Amino acid sequence: MEKNPYLPYAAHIEEAWIENDARDIKSFRVVFDDSADAGAFSHVPGQFAELSLPGMGEAPFGIASAPTETDHLLFSVKRAGLFTTELHSLDPGSPIGVRGPMGRPFPWDRMAGKDLVIIGGGFAFTTLRAAIVEILDPANRGDFGSLLVVYGARTPGELLYRPELAEWQERDDIDLHLTVDQADEGWTQNVGVVTSLLESLKPASQNAISIVCGPPIMIKFTIVSLLNLGFDEEDIILSLEMRMKCGIGMCGRCNIGSKYVCKDGPVFSRGELRALPVEY
Amino acid sequence: MTASQEIETRLRETAEQLLRDKKVDVFLGYEKASLPFRTTPLFVTSPEQVDRLAWNPFCTINLAVYLPRLFADSRRGGGRAEPPPPPTVGIVLKGCDLRAATVLIQEHQVPREKLVIVGVACPGMVDRRKAELALGEHDALGAGEDGEGNVHAVIEDGVEVKLSREDVVAEACLQCRTPTPSMHDVLLGSPVEATDGDGDAGRKQTADFEAKAPAVRWAQLREALADCIRCSACRQACPMCYCTECVMDQTRPRWLGAGTDGSDVMIYHLTRAFHLAGRCTECGACARACPMGIDTRLLVRKMNQEVEDLYGYRPGDATDTTSPLSDFSMDDPQDFLTEP
Amino acid sequence: MTEKTIAHTDLDRFLDCLKEAGTVYVPAKDEAGEVRLAEASNVESVALAYRNFRMSPKAFFLPQNQTLLRFNEGRVEEPAPPDQGTSFLFGVRPCDARALLALDEVFLSGDDEDPYYKRLRENTVVIALACERPVASCFCTSVGGGPGDGAGSDVLAVALEADLLLKAQTPRGEQLLSSVEDLLADAAPEAIQQAEELIRSAEDQISPVRVDNSAELLREQYDSPIWEEAGLTCLGCGTCSYLCPTCHCFDITDEMRGKTGRRVRTWDCCAYPLFTLHASGHNPRPSAKERWRQRIMHKFRYAVENFERLFCVGCGRCIRNCPVNMDLRRVLKRVGV
Numbered sequence: 001m002e003k004n005p006y007l008p009y010a011a012h013i014e015e016a017w018i019e020n021d022a023r024d025i026k027s028f029r030v031v032f033d034d035s036a037d038a039g040a041f042s043h044v045p046g047q048f049a050e051l052s053l054p055g056m057g058e059a060p061f062g063i064a065s066a067p068t069e070t071d072h073l074l075f076s077v078k079r080a081g082l083f084t085t086e087l088h089s090l091d092p093g094s095p096i097g098v099r100g101p102m103g104r105p106f107p108w109d110r111m112a113g114k115d116l117v118i119i120g121g122g123f124a125f126t127t128l129r130a131a132i133v134e135i136l137d138p139a140n141r142g143d144f145g146s147l148l149v150v151y152g153a154r155t156p157g158e159l160l161y162r163p164e165l166a167e168w169q170e171r172d173d174i175d176l177h178l179t180v181d182q183a184d185e186g187w188t189q190n191v192g193v194v195t196s197l198l199e200s201l202k203p204a205s206q207n208a209i210s211i212v213c214g215p216p217i218m219i220k221f222t223i224v225s226l227l228n229l230g231f232d233e234e235d236i237i238l239s240l241e242m243r244m245k246c247g248i249g250m251c252g253r254c255n256i257g258s259k260y261v262c263k264d265g266p267v268f269s270r271g272e273l274r275a276l277p278v279e280y
Numbered sequence: 281m282t283a284s285q286e287i288e289t290r291l292r293e294t295a296e297q298l299l300r301d302k303k304v305d306v307f308l309g310y311e312k313a314s315l316p317f318r319t320t321p322l323f324v325t326s327p328e329q330v331d332r333l334a335w336n337p338f339c340t341i342n343l344a345v346y347l348p349r350l351f352a353d354s355r356r357g358g359g360r361a362e363p364p365p366p367p368t369v370g371i372v373l374k375g376c377d378l379r380a381a382t383v384l385i386q387e388h389q390v391p392r393e394k395l396v397i398v399g400v401a402c403p404g405m406v407d408r409r410k411a412e413l414a415l416g417e418h419d420a421l422g423a424g425e426d427g428e429g430n431v432h433a434v435i436e437d438g439v440e441v442k443l444s445r446e447d448v449v450a451e452a453c454l455q456c457r458t459p460t461p462s463m464h465d466v467l468l469g470s471p472v473e474a475t476d477g478d479g480d481a482g483r484k485q486t487a488d489f490e491a492k493a494p495a496v497r498w499a500q501l502r503e504a505l506a507d508c509i510r511c512s513a514c515r516q517a518c519p520m521c522y523c524t525e526c527v528m529d530q531t532r533p534r535w536l537g538a539g540t541d542g543s544d545v546m547i548y549h550l551t552r553a554f555h556l557a558g559r560c561t562e563c564g565a566c567a568r569a570c571p572m573g574i575d576t577r578l579l580v581r582k583m584n585q586e587v588e589d590l591y592g593y594r595p596g597d598a599t600d601t602t603s604p605l606s607d608f609s610m611d612d613p614q615d616f617l618t619e620p
Numbered sequence: 621m622t623e624k625t626i627a628h629t630d631l632d633r634f635l636d637c638l639k640e641a642g643t644v645y646v647p648a649k650d651e652a653g654e655v656r657l658a659e660a661s662n663v664e665s666v667a668l669a670y671r672n673f674r675m676s677p678k679a680f681f682l683p684q685n686q687t688l689l690r691f692n693e694g695r696v697e698e699p700a701p702p703d704q705g706t707s708f709l710f711g712v713r714p715c716d717a718r719a720l721l722a723l724d725e726v727f728l729s730g731d732d733e734d735p736y737y738k739r740l741r742e743n744t745v746v747i748a749l750a751c752e753r754p755v756a757s758c759f760c761t762s763v764g765g766g767p768g769d770g771a772g773s774d775v776l777a778v779a780l781e782a783d784l785l786l787k788a789q790t791p792r793g794e795q796l797l798s799s800v801e802d803l804l805a806d807a808a809p810e811a812i813q814q815a816e817e818l819i820r821s822a823e824d825q826i827s828p829v830r831v832d833n834s835a836e837l838l839r840e841q842y843d844s845p846i847w848e849e850a851g852l853t854c855l856g857c858g859t860c861s862y863l864c865p866t867c868h869c870f871d872i873t874d875e876m877r878g879k880t881g882r883r884v885r886t887w888d889c890c891a892y893p894l895f896t897l898h899a900s901g902h903n904p905r906p907s908a909k910e911r912w913r914q915r916i917m918h919k920f921r922y923a924v925e926n927f928e929r930l931f932c933v934g935c936g937r938c939i940r941n942c943p944v945n946m947d948l949r950r951v952l953k954r955v956g957v
Binding site: 534541 | 652653654669670671674675684685753755756757849852853855856857858859862863871873875884886887889892894939940941943944945946947949950
């Protein structure tokens, strides 16, 4: 019998930790109760899942872990409303439901053999982490060209995954540049917006694909920078957010034009977006 | 020319003058609808459009419902940009509609000085459902009014059917206590005598209901609301329901479910009745909007009667009073307090 | 599939046969004199002279509220499937039957199938009744349907003077008619002709609305100032969506009592201000203008782009019941369709 797409997999929170100084972003390491479900779940970076808590409802979150991290799923969640407040209050061991994976992932078939430019802002770095971990895996690294990552936040304390970022900066198969709007004591890296840093790095657009995730205003200006650098609009990949409920293209809520962000997205190329109404 | 046609002519003249003299930015009135027994709201912004304005027995809509949104932007505080200045709005208001606008002014949702009120003394409006039911199996293709205020509907093959006004006038209008707007900048139409000036008909309905045993009342209430599909049309059509976050939509905490469970339906309607106590002007917009034809006025009317009895207050009487439920004075009746 | 006839006098027996196979719903007058679909066992007499029901029969396939999951002391389970057997809906108008094809696209045609809709759809037999007398708000013929259209139904019935003409539209409909073949006769050519004339006469009564190239024209007119003006009067009351036979948008919420409860889906409406509100406070459709545009776009452009099907069957309920007479025919005309 077909699986009921509204029935979540049973899982539990194995570990939870605060990610940022403002203490409103928490990461959750989620493990399926039944390991067979983990196999069935198998997501592709760029996809999201709906986390479910009985009595609180559900909300969609980008999957921050790569499929190569086989034993768990990682989500980083900002506390904003009813569901996320409850989620933040849960102790390790608490049960949680996971529905998914959902959505169209990053275009991995097109990314193969290309140089990759990944640009993230704020706490929208979740699915980008999944993509980076996937690319860096020894089994996959050879499939891609150079990997340039530009990641910015308002302050150093708002960057996600800081221990990992530090590790990545030690590696030579990834070129990671961080920037903040406002430095603190001890910050020795770039200060300024993501686009300035990007423009100073001048990544080649030839045979390259760029993935951008961040707040709407950052995306807007980053697209301009990338186009100026010569990127084709089909090679600028974005991930959008919308209020969602069913996550499977039936409840009618998350559409932009004729496309449902949950089903036809959340990943869209800039070219695809330009063909859609500006209603997001 | 019928009385309505006279009013219509004067209405157009008034609107044209106001727009030409730039005394208003927009004029809110009624326009002929695409189906009989109805009108549609019209936002007129230039003098050339005034010929679209209509006045007839089908001008049922309470246009005051649009006022909060017209002034919402200018009221917005905070943020970086300066809020835009409030528009000046000309608006056609019948007796009950004007009372609703008065409450909005009282509650600081709408500034009086930015309204140009064209009041119309209202003889009672036609309930389109009553008219459609009166035609039975026939479908109206057109409708108009004769010199005596009766409705003439045109059905198949051009046949005309006369519907006498009293048979098709709205329930709310049968209990109208103030047909003539007391506050206005312009008044159109000859004064109309209220069908129920003292509110006796309304009180009788409430008294008849209250005379029944509690179990019977509960059963009848449940039955009256049995068709409720939780669309919230009653709320959306009500000028008094302007909260940007309605208690029914709150998630923290979530007060009620969104389905048709009897308990949820009751909470919705009872809560709304309480929130409207001393605020509802009984215009009937809620009953008209309800797709299921539920008359939602029963509960609120009772609340209003209690407020009137306890505090001598009727919503929409004057702008310089305050609703007793948002005010306190030392000599308020308090016989509901008991000894400890 | 050959046409059959059944005498009006045998209709009760026909319905009795159906009652043995499941629950039967027939048109009947309620206390207020209005005709609606009611359970046949509670009905004295079947009403055949009506225009259309106030509510569309959509609730039989997508109820106003529907339990998706049950929560019980930490367990999350699918609800037990309803023990409903088969439902027979007799007297559904062709527009409402056709609307089911639109709902099928939404709930059954994608990568995921909605098991709740599917179960109801598979267990509900639709016997449509052709229209003789459309009303002023009908425009089914302009959106691909018609008063004698059988699409979406299992059997199409046409009420003639002495008989009902019955024509199976699906294998299930064929099966149904075979099961009562003792009550049926092969339709005489006169009956078939009578039916055709009746339907043609009904078609003639409908004023056409132009919707050709709606998708293309709406794409061009997305930024037209018409939307601002057209949307100004919308109250966001939800009447149109709730009565519409093709509107399917829903909300999902959890209802708990202590440690037990349910996840329920309920009807929702794109005209509601909160429909697309993000937790951050951002709303991509902040005013009635965007929301009214979305409604028209969804039905006359996006559905065409996704499914090559209009999500409007011309039943006219939205136009008849809108408290402020929003009329999508008027808007389509203004936009230039």
